[in-house]
Amino acid sequence: MASAKSREGLTFCKIRRFIALPFYPERTATYLSVQRFVDIPSEHLIADGIQGLVLDADGVLGPQGCQHFPEENVRHALNLVACGLKVAIFTNADDNRFEQFTNIPIVRDAPAKPDPKGFDYAVRQVLQINHPEKVCMVGDNYVTDGGAVDAGMKFIYVDPIRNGAEKLMHRITRRFALYCAKRPSN
Secondary structure, rough: OOOOOOOOOHHHHHHHHHHHHOOOOHHHHEEEEEEOOOHHOOHHHEEEEEEEEEOOEEEOOOOOOOOHHHHHHHHHHHHHOOOOOOOEEEOOOOOOOOOOOOOOOOOOOOOOOOOHHHHHHHHHHHHHOOHHHEEEEEEOOOOHHHHHHHHEEEEEOOOOOOOOOHHHHHHHHHHHHHHHHHHHOO
């Protein structure tokens, strides 16, 4: 099977969001921040009226570029579905490596993160939820994954799993964006 087209790389949308973060702190609004993906409490989400989750893969579900994901993360994703939440995986990287996540759709044919159109497609077409404010994007990067805030979604920040082959520029931009998100507002 041929690999799906990667959405990684530099895009105008990524550059624009990266530059804007220090000037628009509301674009780093964080609904929840956790150390690990498995720390996301389904009961808290459901009590708040959350209906769905869109999951980033690299850094959240497993190390950068991994082909086999940690079993505890797979179990947690499937448990979120079992609790009644709609769940999809949306990555800018290779999306043909998610066989472990049975019955969880992969967002394909959508504009790359952080383009709001890609998030809107994930919410409305893949999850089939008409209210983006009832969906959380789960990610480790305020530049790409945090773009969900611009699409009206909530953002759950997960400390990234760091034992992958992350590119230097990706690591630098992710850390800068995290700094912008954590910086006290005036």
